[in-house]
Amino acid sequence: MALGTRIVWFRRDLRLDDHPALRAATDGGGPVVPLFVLDPRLVGAGTMSPARLSYLADALHDLDAGLRARGGRLVVRRGDPREVVPAVAAEVGATAVSLSRDVTPFAQGRDAAVRDRLEAAGVAVDAHPGILIRDPGTVTSADGSTYRVYSPFRRAWARLPLEPAAPAPGSVAVPAAVPSEDLPTVASLGAAGRVPSGTIRGGETAAQARLTRFLDEAAHRYHDQRDLLGEPGTSRLSADLHYGTVSPRAAYLRLDQDLPGHESFAGELIWRDFYGHVLARWPGIRDTEFNPELRDLPWRGEGPEFDAWREGRTGYPIIDAAQRQLRQEGWMHNRARMVSASFLCKDLLVDWRLGQDHFLRHLVDGDVASNNGGWQWAAGTGTDAQPYFRIFNPVTQGEKFDPQGRYVRHYVPELAAVPDRWLHHPWDMPAAVAREAGVTIGEDYPAPIVDHAEARRAALAFFRRE
């Protein structure tokens, strides 16, 4: 009996290792079509930053190379997946399409539409985990509801059994006759010459190397160092996890839970699952406050405050360093994200949705669920949000997490010669020190656009609706 052809529709699971949907397709031994669809709604210079397009191009080339090493190749098509996936299925005579379940409102709507059309044409769709460690709906409280608080979620998460990781298939038999467009490049995606110089290399090969290096060299001190802005103490795996070039499950299973650093990192992976569960359950929170009490706050919209923030000229060195890092690398240190988000929401009272969209577009790891969870936490509007009175002080945070000023001096070079003592509040420098450092506040570097103490009082009143 001839085996039916199966399509594996890759989206943000761009790897061969520990890929349940891929294994479901290859394990039968029949013909397989590994498909990636360039959806102009997502993959365009208008919606994705050059850093993200660069990572995606790298990842697709690496995936193709991995498939070729196994006797296959990647088939790329351009267009709306609602048209393209059923068309390819008809073209190759597919009996089934395998995919990894996604959690965003956009992906869920798209996948439901594609599923309807495929099933109407007699093509089965099987959805697998792979984007999260545990898919939405699998971690619930006793009455079956979705957790709104992280700690009980994590306890329930940890009680469930975990399947072992599945190795990459040994061979992938792709029919020779299936045509493919050329693999996209940075140039073909319209981002030539605009990719930030510090953008990381994408793809499973680079991602696996980063994971191994992190586990060997940094994970044991992750707990103590991940908040230090000037140290390489974080995993740098966020983009790899977002594009699925690292399997979160495989990464989790490589951790040694007895080491505090590993345990902290496991917690971050579980946060990722938590926010995935929350968004899948309450898709409306992508654009609306999770907390209904806080849905009509009079946030500021676009304007000079937002512009100063995103352009890195607020006059607060830690904030400006963070925003400039984002522009230069398409990435920002996690602690800097928190401080920066707090500043936009609490000091400038600018709508968290503007910050969310800005991060989503520019972060190479921009992930709807995690990004939304982080922003709603910072704004105080989300699940398990920080208390309204917790307002980060940008000077204190700088002194605490960038004590030697390595981070600020790197990204805000005009302050490089300012002594540690004044670096995080340069407006307080005595004139002689400023002269020595070659900085005139208000000329070489902006004066602070708000007074933090005043802004803090204003934020408290804002949340009290005074």
Place this chain on the structure above:
DNA sequence: TTTTGAGTTGTTCGA
């Protein structure tokens, strides 16, 4: 149904 303990990431003030 009721009760109870707990809740990512902080700051400021006053002793």
Place this chain on the structure above:
DNA sequence: GTCGAACAACTCAAA
């Protein structure tokens, strides 16, 4: 400089 309390009460989850 260090330390504890206050900052509000509320919701969530589980017993």
